Amino acid sequence: MGSTLRKHLLIFLLAPLLGACSMGQMVARTSVSIIDGATEAMNSETDLVLAEAAIPANIKLVEGLIVEDPGNPVLLATAAQGLYGYAFGFTELKNRNRAEALYQRGAEYGFRALRSFGVDIDLRRANIDAIDKAVSRLGHNAVPALFWTASCWAKQIDLNRTDPARLAELGSTERLMQRILQLEPDYFAGSVYGYYGVYYGSRAPMFGGDFSLAEKNFSAARAVTEGRLLIFDVLQAEYLERQRLDQTQFHHLLESVINTPVGIFPEMALINQISRARARYLLGLEEEWF
Numbered sequence: 001m002g003s004t005l006r007k008h009l010l011i012f013l014l015a016p017l018l019g020a021c022s023m024g025q026m027v028a029r030t031s032v033s034i035i036d037g038a039t040e041a042m043n044s045e046t047d048l049v050l051a052e053a054a055i056p057a058n059i060k061l062v063e064g065l066i067v068e069d070p071g072n073p074v075l076l077a078t079a080a081q082g083l084y085g086y087a088f089g090f091t092e093l094k095n096r097n098r099a100e101a102l103y104q105r106g107a108e109y110g111f112r113a114l115r116s117f118g119v120d121i122d123l124r125r126a127n128i129d130a131i132d133k134a135v136s137r138l139g140h141n142a143v144p145a146l147f148w149t150a151s152c153w154a155k156q157i158d159l160n161r162t163d164p165a166r167l168a169e170l171g172s173t174e175r176l177m178q179r180i181l182q183l184e185p186d187y188f189a190g191s192v193y194g195y196y197g198v199y200y201g202s203r204a205p206m207f208g209g210d211f212s213l214a215e216k217n218f219s220a221a222r223a224v225t226e227g228r229l230l231i232f233d234v235l236q237a238e239y240l241e242r243q244r245l246d247q248t249q250f251h252h253l254l255e256s257v258i259n260t261p262v263g264i265f266p267e268m269a270l271i272n273q274i275s276r277a278r279a280r281y282l283l284g285l286e287e288e289w290f
Contacts, residue, residue, distance in 0.1 A: 022068070025068055025069045025072075035061075035062060035065075035075070035078055038058060039058075039078070039081075040267075042054065042055065042058065042270060043267060043268055043269070043270050043271070044266055044267060044268075044269050044270065045269060045270045045273075046262060046269045046270070046273055048089075048090075048270075048273050048274070048277060051089075051090075051270055051273075052086075052089075052090045055082060055085065055086045055090070056086065058082060059079065059082040059083060059086065062075055062078050062079045062082060063079055066079060066109075070112075071112075071116045072116070073113040073114075073116040073117060073141075073142070073145055074144075076109045076110070076112050076113035076116065076145065077109070077110065077113045077144040077145040077148050077149075078144075079106070079109040080106040080107070080109040080110040080113065080145075080148035080149060080151075080152055081106075081144070081148045082106075083102050083103070083105050083106030083109070083152065084102075084103065084106050084148055084151050084152050084155065086102060087099040087102035087103050087106070087152075087155070088155065088274070089270075089271075089274040090274075092155075092159075093278070093281055096159055099155075099159065100156060100159045100160070103152045103153075103155045103156045103159070104152070104156055106148065106151075106152035107149060107152040107153045107156060110145055110148050110149025110150075110152055110153070111123060111149060113142075113144075113145035113148075113149065114135075114138075114142070114145050114146070114149060116145075117138055117141075117142045117145065118134075118137060118138075119134045119135065119138070120134070121134050123149075123172060123176075124169060124172070126172070128171060128172065128175055131172055131175045131176070132175055132178075135175065135176060135179040136179070138179060138183075139183070140183050140184060142183075143180055143183055143184045143187050144187075146176045146177075146179055146180050147176075147177070147180055147187055147188060147191070147192065149176060150173045150174075150176035150177050150180075150195070151191075151195070153169070153172075153173045153176075154170065154173040154195065154198075154199075157169055157170050157173070158198075158202070170199075174199060177192055177195050177196065177199075180192050186224050189224055189225050189229045189268060190220065190221040190222070190223070190224030190225060190229065190232070191221065192221075193217045193218070193220040193221035193224070193232075194217070194218070194221040194231065194232050194235055196213070196214075196217035197214050197215075197217040197218035197221060197232065197235060197236060197239070197240065198214075198235055198239045198240075199214075199217075200213040200214035200217065201214030201215075201218070201236065201239045201240030201243055201244075202239040202240075202243060203243070204243065209243065211240060211243070211244050214236075214239075214240045215236075215240065218232050218235070218236045218240065225265065225268075228264050228265035228268070228272075229265060229268055229271065229272065230257045230260055230264075230265075230271075230272045230275035230276070230279075231271055231272070231274070231275045231278075233253045233254070233256060233257050233275070233279075234253070234254065234257055234275045234278050234279050234282070236253055237249070237250045237253040237254050237279075237282060238278075238282055241253065242289055245290065247286065247290040250282075250286065250289075250290070251283070251286060254279040254280075254282055254283050255279075255283075257275055257276055257279040258276055258279050258280060258283075260272075260276075
């Protein structure tokens with residue numbers, strides 16, 4: 001077979017693929033494994049200054065890939081994860097308004113990711129039954145989109161606790177997390193249980209809180225990594241112990257986070273460093289809160 005004929009045959013065979021997928025989409029989709037590697041490397045970072053400087057560039061890279069492949073659920077969920085991490089780790093304690101905007105941006109990427117999986121309702125306005133029906137069809141591959149959507153959305157609500165309309169949405173975020181409990185309860189080192197610890201621990205019982213359930217979920221979250229992920233101690237202090245006015249436990253949890261050796265969980269070193277920084281910040285509020 002002549003070289004010219006082989007070229008024509010190759011073009012003929014590739015034509016359907018090229019027609020269905022642009023070059024930009026091909027690059028975006030083949031970049032997913034590189035993004036995964038970058039995320040893994042960032043999670044193991046111990047230098048908070050370096051991480052704070054690097055994460056925005058990583059987010060913009062992912063957003064650039066989304067421009068090329070706007071319906072890619074993996075990229076959309078990754079953008080939501082990056083925005084959540086940057087807002088929680090480096091923005092929220094310094095600039096709540098900016099953090100809220102970042103959480104909203106992350107939530108919007110999450111909603112887009114879920115739409116790509118077939119969730120065709122407006123989650124912010126839908127009732128609980130409609131949400132349950134929509135997410136019941138989702139499988140394991142949708143877990144990251146469910147988790148980071150619910151996380152960004154819930155943090156938006158958390159920063160607007162005086163807004164009744166926002167508070168009314170909290171139950172909707174819980175339905176997304178409930179689906180993850182059914183599919184992959186240990187996802188992201190037990191963070192689903194951590195969500196429920198905050199969900200039940202941040203409110204007084206008369207407003208739907210349940211301190212016993214909160215404590216149970218924080219314990220379940222710790223069990224997944226045998227206590228190596230320190231953020232659950234910080235969240236228990238910040239939400240549950242503050243709500244039930246247990247200053248002794250508040251202080252104990254935060255001091256134990258600060259004093260835990262840096263190398264306890266290398267794969268999640270960045271989150272543990274963020275946990276230590278947040279623990280120090282919260283200890284500075286102890287006299288005001290108690």
